[in-house]
Amino acid sequence: MSDDRPPIWIGHVSMKTAKFEESLAFMTDLGMRQVAKFDALAVLELRGGTHLVLQADDGGADQQASFDLMVDDLDAQHAALTKAGFEPSAISRGKVHATFEVREPAGNTIKFFDSHAVGPV
Numbered sequence: 001m002s003d004d005r006p007p008i009w010i011g012h013v014s015m016k017t018a019k020f021e022e023s024l025a026f027m028t029d030l031g032m033r034q035v036a037k038f039d040a041l042a043v044l045e046l047r048g049g050t051h052l053v054l055q056a057d058d059g060g061a062d063q064q065a066s067f068d069l070m071v072d073d074l075d076a077q078h079a080a081l082t083k084a085g086f087e088p089s090a091i092s093r094g095k096v097h098a099t100f101e102v103r104e105p106a107g108n109t110i111k112f113f114d115s116h117a118v119g120p121v
Contacts, residue, residue: 004119013067014053015108016060022105024054029084030069062107074098074114088112 017023024042028034032044032052040056052067071077074091081088081102088102098114 009048010050012051012053014055015065015067016055016057016063017104017106017108018056018058018061019106020054020056023108026104027052027054060106060108063109065108065110068111068113070113070115070117072115074100074112077112 015023020040020042024034024037024044027044032046034042035045035051036043042054044052044054046052046069078088078091078100086102088100091098091100096116099111101109101111103109
């Protein structure tokens with residue numbers, strides 16, 4: 001069986017949060033898989049094996065996340081966040097991607113994109 005996936009990927013990204021438990025719940029509600037949880041740190045798995053390291057930090061609020069998230073159905077994700085009581089921005093449809101932003105419980109802004117992945121990832 002041939003493996004056509006690229007041979008490299010991003011292993012870990014991180015985000016600091018002033019509302020650790022709320023941010024952790026937000027990420028798992030998005031569909032991330034919790035791999036480990038400690039008093040002030042959690043590791044969550046995303047598609048492709050990338051891990052989000054979520055760190056409790058009183059200064060970790062109202063920042064732009066250093067990563068973005070990509071989903072198969074951007075409109076459905078936007079609707080789900082709205083239904084959950086969040087206030088995502090309007091969807092902007094560009095030449096390559098459609099995108100929106102939302103603030104997670106600690107106030108950090110995360111940008112969501114639609115996918116243009118080629119083949120299995």
